[in-house]
Amino acid sequence: MIRLLLADDQALVRGAIASLLDLEDDLEVVAQVGRGDEVLEAARSSRADVALLDVEMPGLDGIGAARQLKVEYPSCRALIVTTFGRPGYVRLALEAGASGFVVKDTPSGQLADAVRRVAAGHRVVDPALAAESLAAGPSPLSARETDVLIAIRQGNSSGEVASQLHLSEGTVRNHLSSAIGKTGARNASEAARIAAENGWLLA
Amino acid sequence: MIRLLLADDQALVRGAIASLLDLEDDLEVVAQVGRGDEVLEAARSSRADVALLDVEMPGLDGIGAARQLKVEYPSCRALIVTTFGRPGYVRLALEAGASGFVVKDTPSGQLADAVRRVAAGHRVVDPALAAESLAAGPSPLSARETDVLIAIRQGNSSGEVASQLHLSEGTVRNHLSSAIGKTGARNASEAARIAAENGWLLA
DNA sequence: ACTTCGTCGTGACATTTGTCATGACGTAGA
DNA sequence: TCTACGTCATGACAAATGTCACGACGAAGT
Incomplete structure (x- = not known):
């Protein structure tokens, strides 16, 4: 049994x-x-x-x-x-x-x-x-890029993400830009969507 | 039976x-x-x-x-x-x-x-x-605002939405601005998310 | 007839977002 | 040791986004 x-x-x-x-x-x-x-x-x-x-x-x-x-x-x-x-x-x-x-x-x-x-x-x-x-293949995203995309997916602006993660706004934009490039997206929200669909955003 | x-x-x-x-x-x-x-x-x-x-x-x-x-x-x-x-x-x-x-x-x-x-x-x-x-209550969104949010949710930029719906870019931005106000969101993608969570985006 | 509302458009403007160059620091591997 | 990479940061610039005022049209209700 x-x-x-x-x-x-x-x-x-x-x-x-x-x-x-x-x-x-x-x-x-x-x-x-x-x-x-x-x-x-x-x-x-x-x-x-x-x-x-x-x-x-x-x-x-x-x-x-x-x-x-x-x-x-x-x-x-x-x-x-x-x-x-x-x-x-x-x-x-x-x-x-x-x-x-x-x-x-x-x-x-x-x-x-x-x-x-x-x-x-x-x-x-x-x-x-x-x-x-x-x-x-495995997720191409770095740990920080993943964090940023998770926060973006909730609908936060990059400024809000910055204060949530205790980063400067420019840093967040850099991570985002890198993530956008890696995912082939055209903007932040699309990058977050693509990453989620690939299962790269598990908390 | x-x-x-x-x-x-x-x-x-x-x-x-x-x-x-x-x-x-x-x-x-x-x-x-x-x-x-x-x-x-x-x-x-x-x-x-x-x-x-x-x-x-x-x-x-x-x-x-x-x-x-x-x-x-x-x-x-x-x-x-x-x-x-x-x-x-x-x-x-x-x-x-x-x-x-x-x-x-x-x-x-x-x-x-x-x-x-x-x-x-x-x-x-x-x-x-x-x-x-x-x-x-019922959805506060007009038909067009709903269309625009549905398109935005796929990750489209406002320009892409405009050509998909055969509208000018300015009109799309107006509808979006109105939808952002009605949903209490801070940007387009958050508005789309809020509308979806309320069940306002049924095709 | 008048008003209200949604739709569509334009133009102007401030803000946000995305990109790029550059530099510093620490860690890990060659 | 040298190199590569991720992380964090700054500053500058172009592009996209969000807001506002304005006007026009048609449909629906008063």
Whole structure:
């Protein structure tokens, strides 16, 4: 019997996936949480074998939760199940020690198989997504450029970003200019959008 | 027996919700589609009683699909089931003739009840969401301001927006300035973000 | 008929944003 | 040690953006 932990901030989706997987004879959902920072404790107390983690969650994102599990409770393997197939997410997830990566676009019948393969110690990654992730390469952005783009994405002006990060306005503009060049964007907000779509803006 | 149609672009979520609702004795999922523009035909050929519609879908959004159903096949009632509780969405959905509005945050056990109430001819709207939607009021943006913000949100510069909409650059800047004032934003991209969060930018 | 509103346009102006050159500092690798 | 890179900063300049005043047209309501 494979013991499962579900982590997704949308209760309805979480419950629905639970009922889907509970149909399988060899799978058993033993814990459900709605926040990333509750994953580790729940995995321990429920002795879960596999954790299905959404990326977007309050408290801690699913990739961070996978990293925690890998370090603190490695007997529970992490399978990322997310809406967005951002190329950067796949890379980050695998670097964080996740065993698999599945997008919510995949047919529902395949999820149980993915869980079984992960439980058996294999890696499961959507082939198309893996190729895209490999082709896209790692984030070209420096740490500061990433910070600045995250702040810009909230709708802040460059002056506001400067005071938030305790930088001069000129420095922010320099980082922005560099990020615009690297992303091939035409202005700051487009650069932030492109970076987000590539999964380069994980806090 | 209540006959259900599911429309959601994420196959995994769609299948999971199907397995959740199929557990109920009086509910039966008779059709599933992944695009908004396939809803009407599927509802007709499957003689569905209730359609569960996601808002974000390719082809046609769920609110547009609800409008189609209301006009072309009114015996099938529409229940919007979406990730985002944007205030404007609730208003638009009800104006389009939808019978209910549920966010994916709600506990999975309540979905079946919502479906039954809709099937019985009642309206179902999350009370907190209904209040928020009423308090927020309708969109203050004119049609053109909305067009401009939609184009801006893609990362276009005001010049590019002008040529896309066949307007002069000055006119675009005027519409933008007006939209910035109405949204309380500090620049164009923040205005676009605020408008989107309020559900004012449905194509 | 009059007013209001949205739409579209122009021109002028201040501010913001993007680019570039330049320099300093620290870290990491060759 | 030398080099490369990221970080932070300044100053100058061009381009884009935001604001304002003004006018014209048509649709809708009084």
